[in-house]
Amino acid sequence: MQLFSILPIILIFAPIALLLSFAPYVTRETISFGVTVSQYNYYTPVLRKLRRTFATVSLIGNGMVVLVSLYLLRSANEESTAMITGVCTMIFIVYWSALHILFHFKMKKIKGTLPTVEAPQRVKIDTTFRQNKLTYSNYWFLIHIAIIVVIAIISILNYKALPNVIPMKYDLQGNVTSSVPKTYLSVLAINLVQLGIIALMMLVNWSIKASKQQLTTSNPAKFAAENIQFRRKWSLFTIITGLLLTILFAFIQINMFVPNLVLLTAISFIIPVLIVLGAVWLSLTGRQGGGKIRNHQEERERSKEQPVNDDDYWKLGFIYFNANDPSFTVEKRYGIGWTINFAHPLSWVLLLFIIAIVVISRFLSQ
Numbered sequence: 001m002q003l004f005s006i007l008p009i010i011l012i013f014a015p016i017a018l019l020l021s022f023a024p025y026v027t028r029e030t031i032s033f034g035v036t037v038s039q040y041n042y043y044t045p046v047l048r049k050l051r052r053t054f055a056t057v058s059l060i061g062n063g064m065v066v067l068v069s070l071y072l073l074r075s076a077n078e079e080s081t082a083m084i085t086g087v088c089t090m091i092f093i094v095y096w097s098a099l100h101i102l103f104h105f106k107m108k109k110i111k112g113t114l115p116t117v118e119a120p121q122r123v124k125i126d127t128t129f130r131q132n133k134l135t136y137s138n139y140w141f142l143i144h145i146a147i148i149v150v151i152a153i154i155s156i157l158n159y160k161a162l163p164n165v166i167p168m169k170y171d172l173q174g175n176v177t178s179s180v181p182k183t184y185l186s187v188l189a190i191n192l193v194q195l196g197i198i199a200l201m202m203l204v205n206w207s208i209k210a211s212k213q214q215l216t217t218s219n220p221a222k223f224a225a226e227n228i229q230f231r232r233k234w235s236l237f238t239i240i241t242g243l244l245l246t247i248l249f250a251f252i253q254i255n256m257f258v259p260n261l262v263l264l265t266a267i268s269f270i271i272p273v274l275i276v277l278g279a280v281w282l283s284l285t286g287r288q289g290g291g292k293i294r295n296h297q298e299e300r301e302r303s304k305e306q307p308v309n310d311d312d313y314w315k316l317g318f319i320y321f322n323a324n325d326p327s328f329t330v331e332k333r334y335g336i337g338w339t340i341n342f343a344h345p346l347s348w349v350l351l352l353f354i355i356a357i358v359v360i361s362r363f364l365s366q
Helices: 003-021 045-073 078-111 138-157 184-210 220-254 261-284 345-364
Strands: 165-170 176-181 329-331 338-340
Touching: 003 045, 003 078, 003 261, 045 078, 138 184, 138 220, 184 220, 184 329, 184 338, 184 345, 220 261
Parallel strands: none
Antiparallel strands: 165 176, 329 338
C-alpha cells in the first residue's frame, strides 16, 4: 500500500468530510440549511434532530467513500491513483450537494410549523462598522511577490545550466512522467501561475473586507465586534495560505536547478495538508460571522424575532443571486466563509479568471 496515496485521503478528505458533516452546526444561529429562522427556533428539538440526522447520514456516506478509496488505493499505480482520487472528489461534491438540497427542502417544509412572533420586524446596525480595521492589509502580499521575483531572477541567471528538457511531473517512485522543452516561458511558467494565485488571494482578502455588513435584531455592537474578529481571522488565514502556496511553488521551481525529490515530495504533501487542516480548525472553532458555536443562553433568553428574510435570493439555500444588491461578495449562508453574488457581472469575470489559472497551469505542465 503506497503511503503517499493514502495520506491525502486520510489527512485531506477525512477532515473535509468532517467539516461538511458538521456544517449545519457552524452556520449562523438564524440560518438552518439555508432557510431563515429565529434564534429560538434554531434550538428547538425538531431542528436539533434535523442537524443530528444530517451529520449522521453525512458521516456514514463520506466515511464509506473514504474507506472504499483506501481499499482501492492499496495496490493502485500512478495512473489509477489519480483516477481514484478524482472520482472520490466528485463523489464528495455530488453527495454533499444532494444531501444539502434534500435537507434544505425538508427545512422549508418544517419552517411553516415553527412558532413565530407576530411583531413588526426590527433591525439594528452599527454605523461605525466600516470605520474599523476589518482585514489585514493587502500590502502583506508584497512579501509573496518579493519571493516570486527573487526565484524568477535566480531562474533566469541559471537558465543556461538547465537541461534542454525540463521535468515537470514525477510519479510516486520518482520517475519523470511529464517534461517540456527548455524555454524562458517554460522556466518562468511557475512564476506566472504564482502571480495569478496571489492576485486571486488579494481579491479574496479584499472581498472579505468589502462584503456587505449583516443586520441583526439585537445588540448591534456585540454583533459587529464578533463579525470584525471573524473577518480578521480569515483575512490572516488567506495571507498565510498565499505565503504557503508561494513557498510550495518556489520549491518546485528550485527543484529544476537543485533536484531533491524527497524534499519536494514532502513539501508538496505537507503544505496542502496544513492549509486544509487550518481551514477545518478555524471553521470548527467559530461560528459563521463570528461568535461561539456553543450557545449557553437560557431558552427564554433566545430571540424569537424573525431576522431579515432574504431566502428568495438564495437558490437552493447556498447560491446567492440578487440583481438589486450591488455587493460583489456576501457571507455564505451554509458553512463558513464568503460567496459571490452570481447576479453581479464581476462574479463571472472571477470565475473565468480561476478557470484560466487552472487551464494555463495544466497546459504548462504538459
